[in-house]
Amino acid sequence: MSIVSGRDAVSSRKNPSPNILIVDDEPDIIELLELTLARMGMDVVSARSLDEAKQLLQSKRFQLCLTDMRLADGEGLDLVKFIAQFCADLPVAVITAHGTAENAVAALKAGAFDYLAKPVSLKQLRDLVKSALNLPPMAAHAVPAASSQSNQRVLLGESQPMRQLRATIDKLSRSQAAVYISGESGSGKELAARMIHERSARHQQPFVAVNCGAIPENLMESEFFGYKKGAFTGAEKDHDGFFLAANGGTLFLDEVADLPLAMQVKLLRVIQEKQVRRIGESQEKNVDVRIISATHKRLNQCVETGQFRQDLYYRLNVIELNMPALREMREDIPLIATAVLEKLCRDAARPVSSFTKGALAKLVNYDYPGNVRELENILERTLALCGEVQIGEAELQLPVATKEAKSSIPENINLILPDLDSGLPLQDYLDQLEKDSIIKALNISRYNRTKAAKTLGITVRSLRYRMERLGLNENV
Ligand SMILES: Nc1ncnc2c1ncn2[C@@H]1O[C@H](COP(=O)(O)OP(=O)(O)OP(=O)(O)O)[C@@H](O)[C@H]1O
Ligand SMILES: [Mg+2]
Structure with missing residues (x-):
């Protein structure tokens, strides 16, 4: 089937009169929508049935489709599915009868852009149209496979779960x-x-x-x-x-x-x-x-x-x-670890390091209860401690297997206190102490905040609050 994709040309959004398809079998509603949209400078085409809408979609290019949920020859939901399959980049919004939230949810799950509840509020209609016309064109936002170079951070990984996730x-x-x-x-x-x-x-x-x-x-x-x-x-x-x-x-x-x-x-x-x-x-x-x-x-x-x-x-x-856990996509660990390492080296303006084969094998076999964030922390620590360009197994200092680690969680954490003569103001000194205790508890619990809070004798809420206050959230 050949369908004219509604949004394949970037210039279409700059078109002074975007084309809008309205699908409804109630003349009153069509009239209201046509009037409102025409006033917004849109070119409106209307279809009275599912069949007519499908034919129009094959012959003309649209930037937005608005469809009623109940049509004489079928369900608006079928049109949403049709569009998702054959012109995925055309936003389609459904108009639902008042109080039928399930319908709206079903349409959103099937790929609808948004929904409007009857009676249609003109303000909401205008907002919806503006948003839909503001969507970036699809081709331009394809996720690069491994874009460690790009500014935009993306979820890396080529495993099946990660590809699926990016598509979703x-x-x-x-x-x-x-x-x-x-x-x-x-x-x-x-x-x-x-x-x-x-x-x-x-x-x-x-x-x-x-x-x-x-x-x-x-x-x-x-x-x-x-x-x-x-x-x-x-x-x-x-x-x-x-x-x-x-x-x-x-x-x-x-x-x-x-x-x-x-x-x-x-x-x-x-x-x-x-x-x-x-x-x-x-x-x-x-x-x-x-x-x-x-x-x-x-x-x-x-x-x-x-x-x-x-x-x-x-x-x-x-x-x-x-989100899949990192250990459920082990094949992606070399790619993600290498990208993280390169970024850390670039940020620190030092020569880009690499892993020995043994180090990579170790990284791939580790379980990462703290997932990619834990991997980032492991590599950051490794780089801080290791001056070599090649990172070996020993330099990684991976934690021991989780089971052994569990039994080694101490009841109380012994801290090395910062030097009281360091000249720090009292508040800074106390903050440093608090920070060290939290980092230590998090390391011991493998970044499990619930366990860390328990070890520290505080609630998780209090732990989060303190971490936020101490600026620990980004790094820990
Ligand atoms: N697939 C991935 N590719 C590259 N970087 C990733 C990936 N997954 C996570 N990260 C990085 O790992 C770190 C943690 O990610 P993020 O903060 O999104 O996790 P989170 O699930 O919100 O964690 P928390 O539950 O602790 O809040 C971030 O620096 C993020 O950029
Ligand atoms: Mg988070």
């Missing part, structure tokens, strides 16, 4: 659906979230990453929703909060399982209403954010144990992306 990320980028990213610590959840954003229609808008486990509970509301000057003691000027800061872009809710229940309710409301009210303000403000969430915990289990609200879970988890 590409598809998800062309939709507005909420994505929930699961996976072990250090497996690339945040990197995946950034990739989705950078390839999406929102790429020129902000990406705001929030570590939900690191915000003290009493500050949550003001951090998320913002406040007006004078709303409470200490509110010296207006503050937007995460939702408004991410407006038009993507809000990444990291460690989402750590949100307290009371906050979950408030978050759900904002996501549903698409409106936020800053503390101390009476007016609600419209917000348009795409939500991507992640946690290394099993969110469905948190729902079962009552720690996470089911309604919020369904809102966040429209599409799930699971």
Whole structure:
């Protein structure tokens, strides 16, 4: 079948009159959509049935398709599937009857760009059209195989799971659906979230990453929703909060399982209403954010144990992306290790090192409970300690097998105290002490934060908060 791809020419987006296909069997709705879109300067073609729409798609180039879910000769969902198969780069949005959230979710899962609920809000329609026309062309955002040279960070790896994952990320980028990213610590959840954003229609808008486990509970509301000057003691000027800061872009809710229940309710409301009210303000403000969430915990289990609200879970988890653990893609370890090593050498402006065969074999056979982040840490430490250009097995100092390591976790950590005469101000001295204890506990627990917190006798939330404060999150 030959289908004219709607978005194969980059110039099509610069076209002064983008072509839009409307598929609906209700004349009133067609008229309303035609009028609104024509006012936005669009060329509108309408089809009354699935068949007619398919024929038009084969004969004409479109930049967006809007379809009703229920048509005389079939389901809008079938058209979404047809477009996903034959003109994957054409964004298609569905119009759903009020209160049929399952339909919208099914359409998003099948590859729809977004949905509009009836009665159609003209503001939402205009926003949707603008976003869809802002999608980067597909060819330009193909993920380079191993782009250690490129500025944009991408998930590296040529194994089947990694290729599959990148293909899914590409598809998800062309939709507005909420994505929930699961996976072990250090497996690339945040990197995946950034990739989705950078390839999406929102790429020129902000990406705001929030570590939900690191915000003290009493500050949550003001951090998320913002406040007006004078709303409470200490509110010296207006503050937007995460939702408004991410407006038009993507809000990444990291460690989402750590949100307290009371906050979950408030978050759900904002996501549903698409409106936020800053503390101390009476007016609600419209917000348009795409939500991507992640946690290394099993969110469905948190729902079962009552720690996470089911309604919020369904809102966040429209599409799930699971990050494979590094040990599940061992064949990628040489490629990733080499790319990481090259980057570390470049950053340190030193000659690029390489691994001996034995060192590579050791790296491939290690289990990485802390995944790629642990690999990065191992290589950073190795480089710091080893002056050689070739890195051998001994230089890697890989931790012993996990089972032995478990029994060697001490009850208390003995620290070598920094020198009190070092002249450091007390706060810096204490920070250094705190930092050393945390790093040590994390090393012993193989970067398992739950275990590290236990060893330190603090809660995971407190550990995250301290790490954030000490600037440890990027490196540990
Ligand atoms: N496939 C990969 N290719 C290259 N780099 C990767 C890959 N996966 C992860 N990384 C790198 O590993 C580090 C950890 O990734 P990231 O922060 O995205 O993990 P995470 O799953 O969010 O971890 P956590 O659960 O601890 O928050 C980052 O520096 C990231 O760039
Ligand atoms: Mg993360």
